[in-house]
Amino acid sequence: GYSEARGVVATASYEARKFGVHSAMPSLTARNKCPQLIFVPPRFEMYHEVSAQIKEIFLEYTDLVEPLSLDEAFLDVTINHKNNPSAGLIAKEIQQRIFEKTRLRASAGVSVNKFLAKIASDWKKPNGFFVIPPEEAERFAENLKIEQFYGVGKVTAQKMHENHIFTGYDLKQRSG
Template sequence: MDAFYASVEQMDNPDLIGKPVAVGGNLERGVVAAASYEARKFGVRSAMSGKIAALKCPQLIFVKPRFERYKELSYRIRDIFYDYTDLVEPLSLDEAFLDVTENKVNNPSATLIAQEIRKRIREEVGLNASAGISYNKFLAKTASDINKPNGQAVILPKQAEAFLEKLPIEKFFGIGKVTAEKMKEIGIHNGYDLKQYSLQYLTKRFGKSGLHFYNIVRGIHLSEVQPNRVRKSLSAENTFEKDLMGREQWIPALMEIFEELKRRIEKSGIKGRTVTLKIKYRDFTIHTRSKTFEQYPEEEKIRQAVIELLEQEELSLPVRLFGIGLSNLNIEIEHSHFGKQLWIDFENPK
């Protein structure tokens, strides 16, 4: 989807159409979750602090995220996908891989299927989508960014080698900013440069990711579309407008987050044996504390565990964010018959 959160806000509030919009954050603090294309022209990007975003674009309009609304539309879009194939692997609310090698509409052209899906999303949901088409997930994802917004691109097998050799290293899906800078330090600026290094060297330099880098620059990516990806955790968190000081502020804030987590537990039916408390301090350092139960704890035990984890060790700085998460979930066991999941080793997962 194109600037999904921001586009939803513009669709639901016509007064925002054509204006620079940031979802999340504010003039003082917080982080931008998404930026409209009008805001991006000023250099506003997701994960940027609201304060910096406002400096880059003084006329920026901040709106609060509405994740339930985004989920609602995401599921409607996903239903459209399922009209064409059951092999749908969501990456996030606004993005998914589809395998249409065999499809429900008996259309031999992935390009035409992508056009039809994008048309339906526009007509039935009211939003623009972009698509990338190729013979593996890595190339399809890379192609999806070529003609954004509201476009699509195809990378054919015979085009892949030349395309990848010219591709700037930071444009490779799965190579984040940090890794891209490390590569540039040794002279790797594009796919051609990367291709000159042996598997042995890349593995020694970048660890297990070296094999991934060696393969993708050659157009090799064997990960299949996985429609049964198993959830690994369930969580809720909140970044506060003002840093919290002392137990009298921490406890109410945690209980508010716990209530949201409880709501998500009730809605999903998920249980977890490990309770984790996430703490982000004023200086942006993040600490986590966990407790694992032998049996799946009831809600009251989860609440008690959160308090115990908070009091386990004195907090050293004012708190910017609290998060509560559950892992070791019951659904991991229930879905074990799907077999081992093939994961892409991405530096910055979405």
Template sequence: MSGVATRKIIHVDMDAFFASVEQRDDPALRGRPVAVGHAAARGVVAAASYEARRFGVRSAMPSTTAQRKCPDLVFVPPRFEVYRAVSTQIHAIFSDYTHLIEPLSLDEAYLDVTADRRGLGTASARAEEIRRRIFEETGLTASAGVSYNKFLAKLASDQNKPNGQFVVAPGRGEAFVEDLPVQRFHGVGPVTAAKMEGLGIRTGADLRRQSLAFLQHHFGKSGPWYYAIARGQDDRAVNPDRTRKSSGSETTFASDLTDPDAIEAGVAAMADDVWA
């Protein structure tokens, strides 16, 4: 068996992280549909609780749309300093199991646990203990995917959400992805998914039937990636020192800015934020 096949990778993804923190800290919000964001006419949902998601409320959705879908939706302003503090707690737990931690955001990360630092035997047991400790120490639930590469681990973490985990064992990757819709694959966004649909590619099995030359012709430099993941292959290492490639700032104004001075002031404020 190759070294790639014997790696043990966990993808940990907190469940509705921002909204769950708010429900944890305010008992009156528990069991209710919650959106982190502002209810203003031009507000945007930053995160939605599972109760809100049942009504179709999603992150990045305009607040007015979210309110139409869920009239009982409760908006809570974001508290990023709290979310960052909780994220620090969670990453401290990760560090007890491996030094190979690749954060993707405040609420998710890859862990390479090939080395069994705590003598738990299996990667699945490590994932279970990590999730248990997160709940005990933060009061929040996490889901986990366990597999032999990053692509499969990330897919697996979505299988039993919320508060669950799923294992894709060595040799099972190709079978696991064949029935999944390509929209679930990392690197396949809405535009690419629509293009694939037009080419008759709807599932992992459809993608696997395409030749490398065909995928390169239609998707350029992404072709080899699609060819590999259709077969459950991903050789990327968990990189704890991944360099941040960009920093951005965005603001939703209460009304359109048309005055040049106001526009300049708005741009300057966001530039200052990016610089900081």
């Protein structure tokens, strides 16, 4: 957002996040946390154009594209247009194609389901690549702190902690 007194941060760069700046934070709070912060106006038309370019790249590989936001999507490449049996190699190719076409870096995560693929994508940001192989998926999920689960925020994590659920393993035990 803009640096006006009533504005909020729409998103924060990785550099700003190191100072504790995050989306939905009041602009004045963000400025106090990071005095050298530079506010830039949003360019929604450009974001939509770039998002469409990236979606075109996805569709070169599979028709099974499920957008999550302007800059994220789930792809099922089990059966794909390139006849490539390796989801990891496809993810690396897509990262390269996105960079070639847009000059933007993209993170990619590969796993057996959307939940773990999203966690894998976030694991090595920015410009990361992480694979959770099928044979390691259950152990990986069990070892995750509950705060690392996609969709679990501070309030939910606190409630889970109150119920002695701290890891994926704890959650699995409670789920029966």
